[in-house]
Amino acid sequence: MRTRPHKETWLKRPPRATVFRTLRPWLTDPDSLTARIRARCGTFAVRVLRQRLAVPHRDEATLLGLRRGEVAWLREVLLIADGVPVVFARSLLPRANVRGAWNLFHGMGARPLGAALFADPAISRRALTCACLDRRDARYHLASAAVAPMAMPPRVWARRSLFRLHGRALLVSEAFLPTILDLPE
Numbered sequence: 662m663r664t665r666p667h668k669e670t671w672l673k674r675p676p677r678a679t680v681f682r683t684l685r686p687w688l689t690d691p692d693s694l695t696a697r698i699r700a701r702c703g704t705f706a707v708r709v710l711r712q713r714l715a716v717p718h719r720d721e722a723t724l725l726g727l728r729r730g731e732v733a734w735l736r737e738v739l740l741i742a743d744g745v746p747v748v749f750a751r752s753l754l755p756r757a758n759v760r761g762a763w764n765l766f767h768g769m770g771a772r773p774l775g776a777a778l779f780a781d782p783a784i785s786r787r788a789l790t791c792a793c794l795d796r797r798d799a800r801y802h803l804a805s806a807a808v809a810p811m812a813m814p815p816r817v818w819a820r821r822s823l824f825r826l827h828g829r830a831l832l833v834s835e836a837f838l839p840t841i842l843d844l845p846e
C-alpha cells in the first residue's frame with residue numbers, strides 16, 4: 662500500500678472541537694494505559710503482532726535520534742479488553758539501547774510493556790502528544806491490518822511519548838480503536 666509521504670501534526674493537547682469528550686482522557690492520561698484498560702474490563706490481554714528489527718518512520722527516527730534507514734527494535738501489539746481489540750500499540754527501541762538498560766523489551770512476550778515501564782522508578786516519561794491518523798499514514802494501515810476483519814473508521818486518534826532510562830529512549834505510540842469508547846468512562 663503506497664502512502665504519500667505525510668507529516669501528521671502531533672499536538673500537545675487533543676483539540677476540544679474534534680475529539681470526543683470520552684476519548685480525551687484516553688489521549689491525555691499519563692499513567693499506564695494497560696492499568697487504565699484493566700480497571701475497565703474483565704479480562705485483559707496483549708496480542709503480540711510483531712517484534713523484530715525494523716526501520717522506523719522518519720518522524721519516529723527523528724524522535725529517537727536515529728539516522729534515516731537506521732534500524733531499531735520494533736514491537737507492535739493489540740491490547741485486548743474482554744476479547745475485543747481496543748488499542749494498536751507500536752514501540753521502538755534503538756538497537757544500542759537493548760543491552761542492559763532496556764533488556765525488558767525482549768523478555769516481555771505477552772506481558773504488557775507498561776507493567777515493566779511503570780514499575781521502575783528510574784524510567785521517566787516525556788510529555789504525551791496526540792495526532793489524528795488517516796489513510797495517508799502507514800501506521801493507520803498497520804492498525805487496520807492488525808484489527809481486520811474489524812472495520813477501521815476513516816480516522817483514528819493516537820498518542821505517543823518517549824520513555825527514558827539512563828538517558829536511553831523508547832518511543833511508545835498507541836492508536837485508539839473505536840471500541841475503546843465501549844469501555845466505561
Ligand SMILES: C=C(O[C@@H]1C=C(C(=O)O)C=C[C@H]1O)C(=O)O
Binds near residue numbers: 694707737752776778
Ligand atoms: C506503555 C504501556 O504499555 C502498553 C503495552 C504495550 C506492549 O505490551 O507492547 C505497548 C504500549 C502500551 O499500550 C502502558 O501500559 O502504558
